[in-house]
Amino acid sequence: MDLKNDFLLFDGGFGTMLQQRGLKTGEQPDMLNLTNPDLVRQIHKEYVDAGADIITANTFSSNRNKLPENVTVDEVVGAAIRLAKEAGAKKVALDVSQIGILMEPVGEMTFDEAYGYFKQTVIAGAEHGADLILIETMSDMLETKAALLAAKENTDLPVFVSMTLGEDGRTFLGTDAKTIALTFSALGADALGLNCSLGPVEMLPLIKEICEYSTVPVLCQPNAGMPVYKDGKTVYTVSVDEFVSAVSKMLDYGVTVIGGCCGTTPEYTAALRKLISGRKPVKREIKRVTAITSSSQSVILDGRNIAVIGERINPTGKKRLRQALVEKDYEYILGEAITQTENGADLLDVNAGLPEINEEETLEELIRQIQAVTALPLQIDSSSPEALERACRHYCGKPIINSVNGKKESLETILPIAKKYGAAVVGLTLDENGIPDTAEERFEIAEKILETALSYGIPKEDVLIDSLVLTASTNQKAVMETLETIKKVKNRLGLKTVLGVSNVSFGLPNRELVNSTFLAAAFGAGLDMPILNPLSQKYTDVVNVFKVLNAQDENSEKYIEKYASLGTTDSGQNVKKESVNAENSIENVILSGRKSEAASLTKEMLKTLSPVEIIDKYFIPSLDKVGEKYEKGEFFLPQLMSSAETVKAGFDVLKRECPASETGGKGEILVATVKGDIHDIGKNIVKMLLENYGFKVLDLGKDVEPEDIVKAVKEHDIKLVGLSALMTTTVRNMEKTINALKKEVPDCKVMVGGAVLNSEYASQVGADFYSKDAAGSARIAEDYFGKLKLEDK
Amino acid sequence: MIKLDGNRKEALRYLGYKGQILNAQTEEQLDLCLKEGLSLAAPRGVYHVFDIEKTDKGLSLIGTDLTLEGENIGRYLDGAKKCAVMAVTVGIAIDRAVIKYEKSGEITKALMLDCVATALVEEAADKFNAEIDENARENRFVTRTRFSPGYGDFPLDTQRKIIPLLDCERRLGIILNSECLMTPRKSVTAVIGFFEGEGNENGFEK
Structure with missing residues (x-):
């Protein structure tokens, strides 16, 4: 493939062809490689006949996460490539797309996990004789990078990278055209560009930008327009002529790899073939920056x-x-x-x-x-x-x-x-x-x-x-x-x-x-x-x-x-100083949640008081008042939290100025949101309050496996665990975690909380304590560790 | 295109507000979060209308592999001729901002923005729902208030079929985790029944 001097023509939509043949929407097309090979072969053949250089194997979802459990990635990929070859494809591209799990930090998949999924698929593709790897319809840059590295490190095949942008010119995760071009040129893609989501006209300005910055050949596979919902069906309304005339402009920008995505059919492919025959690729002026x-x-x-x-x-x-x-x-x-x-x-x-x-x-x-x-x-x-x-x-x-x-x-x-x-x-x-x-x-x-x-x-x-x-x-x-x-x-x-x-x-x-x-x-x-x-x-x-x-x-x-107003306003030097009687006003500051004032006040107090005195005589009584007001309904949650954040700012000063032994000696508590649950704001509030009360908190985060919790409890000799679950469906993982803890570390107690729990439900899943809110968890911890201390004596 | 206005009152409701006296600081913080939420929200929606038929397992959506199971959805769609399936999201930028505040210890702001976003996605769902109602009216149907997976005994698992059915991953960027939770977190899926007969502005009337 000489992409500088020749064009390369990909095929068009596959799902579109299936729908025309009555595939139920929602069914996974990749399984047809095994269940209806004739249909798959036939569609490929129509694209071969229309003049496509490259047939994209029917492997869009062929990764371990998306395929049903009863088939292997290898057999689906193997069948897909074989069918494309049997249809007479000159070259076959292994199609690779999103794994179907969102990456960190919003989702759960790590880079290494994504890499593992892609590795399995690309190795299967290479072994079954794919000629190149097409990574397409990608939204997440890091996931795309994992796919590209997996392809380059585990195969010798050329790798094309294509992301998908919305009307705002960005992927769902916020990546823009220029950034795609700069990043994947540097990472060594053999070609890069855009596909899906947009029609060729909407794609024009974005492709133009990619052509300016990409140091590798540029590819483009638009939809046949923007999807329109009509008579119970999603349809694409850009005609073959309109499609070709937009792609023709892209060729003027210097695009060399073309094809179609959703809504395009062999008709479009044949027209594109006609478009490029007799034309020569345009040499691009690349901005090397x-x-x-x-x-x-x-x-x-x-x-x-x-x-x-x-x-x-x-x-x-x-x-x-x-x-x-x-x-x-x-x-x-x-x-x-x-x-x-x-x-x-x-x-x-x-x-x-x-x-x-x-x-x-x-x-x-x-x-x-x-x-x-x-x-x-x-x-x-x-x-x-x-x-x-x-x-x-x-x-x-x-x-x-x-x-x-x-x-x-x-x-x-x-x-x-x-x-x-x-x-x-x-x-x-x-x-x-x-x-x-x-x-x-x-x-x-x-x-x-x-x-x-x-x-x-x-x-x-x-x-x-x-x-x-x-x-x-x-x-x-x-x-x-x-x-x-x-x-x-x-x-x-x-x-x-x-x-x-x-x-x-x-x-x-x-x-x-x-x-x-x-x-x-x-x-x-x-x-x-x-x-x-x-x-x-x-x-x-x-x-x-x-x-x-x-x-x-x-x-x-x-x-x-920035500077026009200078000289007419105060220089910001005369910040109000309330150095008088810091101890008296700390309660006010905490109650009204004035976080920015907490640090200086605490510093002031440290001149005459020990950290323990500050915590026990000022922070905790003020927090108790906040808790009371919250109980009575005088405060609502954001006010409670602002107060907690204010104490935390004071605590940070204590931690910075004093050895750890003086600030976190009350006992160590492990907190976590259970496996499957991604909501951890409640747990974070609990953590902050517990720290405010002088406990050391080990936070394992969200979506935590039971084994990991048990392991950490053993390692750190934890006596109290706080678990959070927000969904009915994840409460059973809470139960699993508690069972594991009871079995492995019976003297460790568990307190639980979360929107769907109540005290009855909590005891059903085996918890020792239930707290309906963050303030309650601090009381439970105070009581529990207070009793432990008495027993020690 | 769904246009959002933001709903301060609803955001406060999600924050557990019950008429307490708000101090200036809380007011100001909330206004900032409302502004930020609106600037980050990218509301989008997809829907399809299907014919339905009763089968042994439940209500089957014709031309798809989706069957709606459970007594509650059965009752909800009792007598319906068609149903719309919709998905709406306000996008992932808000999720990222909430995580940013959580991670850097600005947890009050994180919670406020989170509740602002919940109000935003509900507003988006209402507005998108109104478009579907309009479609129903044009076709001489009346609709009932939408019903989502996870309500009553309508299994949350249904998400596994709805998401591919509407091509949500490509069209809206919605992905499910192992427990059928959606990301972007501020997303809504729902079924809307289309009924023959008299209706009013508020929807269904038997």
């Missing part, structure tokens, strides 16, 4: 545009983040991700390099968690090739790797990872001899990094250079060499540049002033992506001004919006 993507955003460094990388998720020199990483306190880290996002970062650096933790495991977990809360693309920051590889593999989109350097070993281990996962990579200008003194020597290292990257097949746009800044207080003369290196790299190599800014001021007073002045100078030298703290006002000022000067902030709109 430096781009970093997530599932729903692309940061593109076009011309003189700059982008800010947030530096705050890096434990170096950050005590609180260190502690959070060690304790797996993801809530704090995710808070950092969200704050940086809200403060204008364009990308986030993520680093988990701490000797006392498993970096590989933690970095992967961080990437997954952070991608659940921010749409910003990430820079994966590690010196461990293993950690980098694992993080890149599980990353949704096209990341930047930070970093490779001029050392032979680094080049040889890091660059293959960047190539395989389509990542951009930051090259540090140092090598076996350290950081050179002069700009010229640093430039030479940059040049070596570029050459080596090119030899691995990494495109030039994906190589960025960090010319390394040393501290001005000890290496004063070196600072200008750094800026000089940026200029040389930009002018002579045409590469984009990255620079961590904050180091320069180390050891000097008023560091922010030094940093922001240096940042401005670096922008002047041509810096594209500073790594900095987006929460620093001085940095942000420089960035905002520079975006005016380089014309990135069009008509200075954003600048004016």
Whole structure:
């Protein structure tokens, strides 16, 4: 297949043909490979006769999750490919689509699970003689990436990737056309494009955008229009002529792989055959840009545009983040991700390099968690090739790797990872001899990094250079060499540049002033992506001004919006301080749920009180009052929760300032939402309240297997478990979990709660305690652990 | 296209509100959540109308492999000539936002947005339902208030047939988990009976 110089014509709709032949709607077409092979063969043959180069095997749903249990993936796929061949297909594509389980974080499927499903199907396809793999009608970028990697790692077949966009130009999960093109070009798809959902006319502008950015051949298989519901049937109303005339425009954009999806028939295929015969593929003008993507955003460094990388998720020199990483306190880290996002970062650096933790495991977990809360693309920051590889593999989109350097070993281990996962990579200008003194020597290292990257097949746009800044207080003369290196790299190599800014001021007073002045100078030298703290006002000022000067902030709109009012309003310095009598007002703050005031008040109280006193004499009595008001119906749930969040903010201060033994000594409780249940907001409220009352809470999350709960109870010697189930259907999994606990760890008690439960039902499933709300669970825990303590004495 | 307005009163009802005095902070937070919910919602719906016939197992939808089982649905559709099967969702962006707030400890906001979203999907279902009622009226039928899998003894399992029947995965992005729960979580499926005879604006009258 030479997709640059030849067209490739796929067949058209399969379901449409089945419906015409009276297949009941709702039946799974893939089973027909076994139950009605003649029909399948006949449909394929009609497409062969119409002139299709490629017949798509009837395997859209042939994965272990979707097929009925009484058939194997291998037999269905095998039959499908055989039927396509028997119909006279020149080439047969194994059709691969969604597994049918939603991926994390909203759904339950992990990347590795998705990969496992796809692996099974693609191996069967390759063994039964498919000529290529078509991954199509995809909505989730990460699931698509799992399919692509499974295909590339387990077969030698060409792999085409096609996603499906709605009228808003995005997939159901929010991925847009440009991001698809940038990400899957980098990941090594052999062709990429769009199919289904839209008709050819609606698809035109989206395909045009893909043609601008895709570095691989572009494919397009539209529906015969948008589905219209008419006389009890879904119909597609775009005629063959209209279809062909739209596809003809796509050929002008440079599309080379065409076909049809829902509503198209052999008639359409024959017309497309006519369209391409006698035409030659159009050579596309591809925009080769430096781009970093997530599932729903692309940061593109076009011309003189700059982008800010947030530096705050890096434990170096950050005590609180260190502690959070060690304790797996993801809530704090995710808070950092969200704050940086809200403060204008364009990308986030993520680093988990701490000797006392498993970096590989933690970095992967961080990437997954952070991608659940921010749409910003990430820079994966590690010196461990293993950690980098694992993080890149599980990353949704096209990341930047930070970093490779001029050392032979680094080049040889890091660059293959960047190539395989389509990542951009930051090259540090140092090598076996350290950081050179002069700009010229640093430039030479940059040049070596570029050459080596090119030899691995990494495109030039994906190589960025960090010319390394040393501290001005000890290496004063070196600072200008750094800026000089940026200029040389930009002018002579045409590469984009990255620079961590904050180091320069180390050891000097008023560091922010030094940093922001240096940042401005670096922008002047041509810096594209500073790594900095987006929460620093001085940095942000420089960035905002520079975006005016380089014309990135069009008509200075954003600048004016931010700064126009300055000088006419308060500078924000005179925040009300209620330092007087903090203890008296903490109750007020808690009762009215003024979360933002809790931290400073608690700090104030710590000057004269111990953590235990604060918890027992102030937090808990206030919470009890809140609980009472809730019981009486004076408060409703959001008010109770706001109060709980307020106490939590106070607790965070205690945890930060004091050893753990002083804040969580009342007993440890495990909480989880049972297997099958995905609603965990109730459980989260319980967790927060229990923590507020001074209990240590081990949260296993939602959809948890009984065995995992038993295991954790044993491991942590847990004496009280809280289980939540929201659905009648999942209460039986609650019962299973309780039975397992009673059998394996009989002295562990179980309290339960959830919308469908009552005390009677709770005792039926074997629970020791039932709580109708979160406040109740705290009372149960207080009583229970109080009694345990008495027994101990 | 379904256009949503947002329903503050309903959102408050889902939050368990019973006329308590709301402080300024709660009011403000709720308004922000309403605004966010509306901006994230992507309401979409699909429906088909089927002829039905009684079989041993229950009510069979002609031309499909779906049979509606259970006494309650049987009673609901008693005397119906046809029924519509519908699916409506407000999309996954709201789910993601709720998860974002949950994960970062903003749990009050998570709950509020979640309840706002429940009100939104009900509003979407009502508006989509009204289109179906209109279709019924045009064909001289009257409808009854919709009935969803999981109500009474109408098995939740029915989802396993409804989702492929309406091609929900491709058309709406709805996927079921092992317990027949839908994602996006704020999605609704339902059956609507079409009856011959006199009706009024509010639906069925015998």
